[in-house]
Amino acid sequence: MVWWFAVPKIVFGDDALSELEQLVGKRALIITDKVINKLGLAEKVSDLLCNNQWATAIWDGAVPDPKVSTVKEAAGAMKAFGADWIIAVGGGSVMDTAKAAWVLYEKPDVELEALTPFDELGLRAKAKLICIPTTTGTGSEATKAIVIRDDETGRKFATMNPELTPDIAILDPEFVVGLPKELTAYTGMDALTHAIEGYVSVWKNDFSDGSSLQAVKMVFEWLPKSIEDLTDLEAREKMLVAACLAGMSFGNSQAALAHSLGHSMGSVLRTHHGLSVGMALPYTIEFNCTESEEAAAQYSELAGLIGIREKDDVATSMKFAEAIRELMVKIGSPTSFKEAGVKKKDFKAGLEKLVEFAMMDSSLTMNPRNTDSNELRKLYKYMFDGKRIDF
Ligand SMILES: NC(=O)c1ccc[n+]([C@@H]2O[C@H](COP(=O)([O-])OP(=O)(O)OC[C@H]3O[C@@H](n4cnc5c(N)ncnc54)[C@H](O)[C@@H]3O)[C@@H](O)[C@H]2O)c1
Ligand SMILES: [Fe+2]
Incomplete structure (x- = not known):
């Protein structure tokens, strides 16, 4: 079987932004949101390019958990400006807006929800893409994935295509120094969830394993530090x-x-993505490890990175789930719906939609344990009270 592993050119470290001085092109459209624009981060990019004789414009209409309609507006801005480079400056929502709008800019007839990993899109006939993350979690700057919200149903759908992997990812710590505490915690939990789920997904491979192992180690070491001292530049980087x-x-x-459960929470309860998947993570570890020997062994390997070893793989996985909850308590990320301030009546009113959307989510197919709607309902109920999984 042939596999491939796609990543952008990744530029990182102090002054990583200066990579833009090497760029060849004429017209760069910067995609961002109003918060980032106010912070002057989009302007920083624009100024650097203007000094190098580029024509630039800033479109700041992105919103958290981007909707299809917002993506279409961004694609319209790309067309009106005639961009030959698209530069996303923002968190996952901005980067996904830019990635999805890029598809529509190049191929206006594509229906985003119907997009599959196997479609040949022919991107890059008009423009290339750079992502500059301003949060420390989604990793969207390195993925071929997009997560978009349907305007009518509110359902977040995740889809992917290899051509959507950005051309360049610029990891410049200057762009995340001002990230507030809560967002640092939530987006950090998103990163941990990606690293752990990437390690147990049924599509795991040796290359993804290597990336996961290093990421898990780094999150446990550096996430608490970046919360303790928000100005710690090394921790940010x-x-x-x-x-x-x-x-x-x-x-x-x-x-x-955890991503199926989390996407659904974002759709129905509008909770932040990292808060949602992070909250779900320990419950899914407890759920998976008792039925899948393979997953239990994999969680145990990850637990070993932070010095956890119990009598067998299931016990080690359970302890690992507890260690993740301890990390969440330390950084102030809620471990249950109750802690997140979700009211019982809202939870009850949304439960069936939560289950329905989670069952439709594409991430479910890659989970090491098969499941059904009854189990998902039970998982959510346990997550409401913070009860450990025993089924
Ligand atoms: N495509 C992928 O591979 C992928 C992976 C994970 C998550 N996602 C998606 O990404 C989205 C979440 O992204 P996110 O967690 O980065 O948050 P976000 O982009 O939704 O931003 C959340 C809020 O933080 C603000 N913000 C961002 N950077 C800031 C900074 N430096 N200082 C102050 N405020 C800042 C934004 O303006 C926004 O109001 C979700 O829609 C999720 O589904 C996509
Ligand atoms: Fe995520």
């Missing part, structure tokens, strides 16, 4: 790298159950 490594892993293997 390490988390940028860890998030990108985790993206390289799951982008080339796949995410699993």
